[in-house]
Amino acid sequence: MRVAVFSTKPYDEQFLREANKSAGHELVFLEPRLSFDTASLAAGCDAVCAFVNDDLSGDVLSVLAKGGVRMVALRSAGFNHVDLATAARLDITVARVPGYSPHAVAEHCAGLILALNRKIHRAHNRVRENNFALTGLLGFDLHGKTIGIIGTGQIGVRFARIMAGFGCRILATDPYPSDDARQAGAEYVPLDVLLAESHIITLHCPLTPETHHLIDADRIARMRTGVMLINTSRGALVDTTAVIGGLKNGKIGYLGLDVYEEEADLFFEDLSDKLLNDDVFSRLLTFPNVLITGHQAFFTEEALRNIASTTIGNLTGFERGEEAVHHVTADARG
Ligand code: NAD
Numbered sequence: 001m002r003v004a005v006f007s008t009k010p011y012d013e014q015f016l017r018e019a020n021k022s023a024g025h026e027l028v029f030l031e032p033r034l035s036f037d038t039a040s041l042a043a044g045c046d047a048v049c050a051f052v053n054d055d056l057s058g059d060v061l062s063v064l065a066k067g068g069v070r071m072v073a074l075r076s077a078g079f080n081h082v083d084l085a086t087a088a089r090l091d092i093t094v095a096r097v098p099g100y101s102p103h104a105v106a107e108h109c110a111g112l113i114l115a116l117n118r119k120i121h122r123a124h125n126r127v128r129e130n131n132f133a134l135t136g137l138l139g140f141d142l143h144g145k146t147i148g149i150i151g152t153g154q155i156g157v158r159f160a161r162i163m164a165g166f167g168c169r170i171l172a173t174d175p176y177p178s179d180d181a182r183q184a185g186a187e188y189v190p191l192d193v194l195l196a197e198s199h200i201i202t203l204h205c206p207l208t209p210e211t212h213h214l215i216d217a218d219r220i221a222r223m224r225t226g227v228m229l230i231n232t233s234r235g236a237l238v239d240t241t242a243v244i245g246g247l248k249n250g251k252i253g254y255l256g257l258d259v260y261e262e263e264a265d266l267f268f269e270d271l272s273d274k275l276l277n278d279d280v281f282s283r284l285l286t287f288p289n290v291l292i293t294g295h296q297a298f299f300t301e302e303a304l305r306n307i308a309s310t311t312i313g314n315l316t317g318f319e320r321g322e323e324a325v326h327h328v329t330a331d332a333r334g
Contacts, residue, residue: 001026001045001046001047001049002026002046003026003028003045003046003049003073003315004028004030004041004045004047005026005029005030005048005049005068006029006032006034006042006048006050006051006054007030007031007034007050007053008029008031008032009268011160011304012029012075012308015307015308016049016311016312017199018305019305019309020312020313021317023312023316024045025312025315025316027043027049028033033054033055033264034048034050034054034060035054035060036055036059036063036151039067040067041061042064042069043067043068044067045067046068046070046319047070047071047073047318048064048068048069048072049070049072049073049074050072050073050074050075051074051075051076052076052078052081052266053264054081056072056081056082056087057083057086058083061083061087061090062090064092065090065091069092070091070317070318071092071095072087072093072094072095072329073311073314073318075307076096076097076307077097077098077099077100077154078096078206078207079096080208080234081204082328085330087181088329088330093318093327094327094328095314095317095327095328096314096330097307097310097311097314099153099154099155099331100298100303100306100307101298101303101306102154102157102158103158103300104297104298104303105155105158105159105160105204105232105297105298106155106156106159106162107162107296108258108296108297109159109202109232109256109258109297110159110162110163112230112256112291113142113200113228113256114142115291116228116254116289116291117139117228117254118137119139122137122234122288123137124150135222142163142166142168143168144167144168145162145168145169145199146169146170146171146192146198146199146200147168147169147170147171147198147199148171148195148200148201148202149170149171149173149181149186149202149204150172150174150191150194150201150202150204150205150214151173151204151205151206152174152178152180153178153204154183155233156172156174156204156205157178157184158185160172160184160185160186161184164184169187169189170187171186171188171193171198172186172187172189172194173188173189173190173191173206175276191219192222195219195222195223196222197224198223199224200226200227200228200229200230201227201229201230202229202230202232203215203232204232204233205233205237209251213236213237213239213242213295214238215239216242217239218243220242220251220252221251225250226253227252227253227254228252228253228254228255228256229252229254230255230256230257231256231257231258231259231271232257232258232259232297233259234259235259235261235262236261237258238257240253240260240261240262240280243255243284244284247287248311253289254289254290254291255284255289256290256291256292257284257291257293258292258293258296259295260281260284262280265278266278267294268295310326314326319326
């Protein structure tokens with residue numbers, strides 16, 4: 001198959017080329033993000049390969065279909081950015097990479113918690129300036145604290161196991177409770193109980209119309225004062241303006257983000273010589289108790305290898321008309 005690979009970074013090309021050696025698809029690597037303006041670059045291709053900030057709305061899918069595209073191979077687990085109803089109408093198959101490395105995201109989440117709690121990012125800067133004072137660096141023991149996990153799928157379960165290792169009490173909420181999470185020590189409780197009792201709340205559910213702004217001003221008000229909020233899932237699960245309000249009044253004591261609702265114009269690019277025009281993001285950066293990474297939780301060697309091999313497998317499966325391709329449909333729950 002001839003495949004237009006959008007939003008290509010050097011590491012994407014390296015791992016996809018390696019995985020494609022035995023499959024032999026014709027991969028056309030394109031640096032631009034997929035959008036209405038760039039969709040015509042895929043004309044003559046059988047498939048497009050897209051990442052999290054590519055635009056797969058109905059208008060874009062229509063341009064792709066006109067150019068002959070019959071498949072979208074996502075290099076991600078999340079598929080909130082795809083208009084699945086339009087894809088079905090245009091007879092475009094959508095496949096994703098479920099659970100390519102849940103360890104990568106769960107471990108990054110734990111990293112954010114440790115860094116925020118013990119202020120490792122601030123301590124590092126101090127020591128580089130020969131400032132060895134400890135004032136302002138006081139942390140707390142994770143042992144015995146209550147962790148609230150919203151979404152106990154692949155990542156949430158791995159994260160529960162990690163935090164169980166620290167001796168934390170684990171509360172969870174998920175419309176589909178899992179035995180794996182229970183075995184990791186999680187106790188399922190209603191969301192309100194989780195919000196009220198957790199010292200640390202972390203999001204591991206997908207972004208859907210139902211979960212959009214799941215964390216809003218009302219839910220923040222129901223959290224413990226000084227709560228730590230972590231989002232490594234999708235930016236729009238959180239109402240960023242409400243979170244800034246919570247940081248300003250001290251309700252939120254720590255914020256760790258790997259995702260941001262308006263990240264599409266920022267993340268994955270080196271903008272160090274440009275002015276940042278996003279005032280909400282700029283405000284977040286002013287808080288000393290906020291730690292942000294640019295959607296890198298997935299970014300491990302193991303994950304990139306799995307993403308590449310599953311993506312190539314999805315393309316080959318589709319070409320052969322096999323069922324095994326990780327098909328995403330409009331009624332998928334994940
Ligand atoms: P998964 O499908 O295995 O698990 C998601 C879980 O969320 C499911 O158990 C589902 O039932 C649950 N859920 C759905 N709606 C919910 C709600 N309203 N409240 C509570 N739980 C709900 O997915 P996963 O592999 O664990 O990934 C979770 C999310 O992490 C993905 O949707 C994606 O957005 C994000 N992700 C981020 C990165 C990153 O690099 N930051 C990488 C991979 C995935």
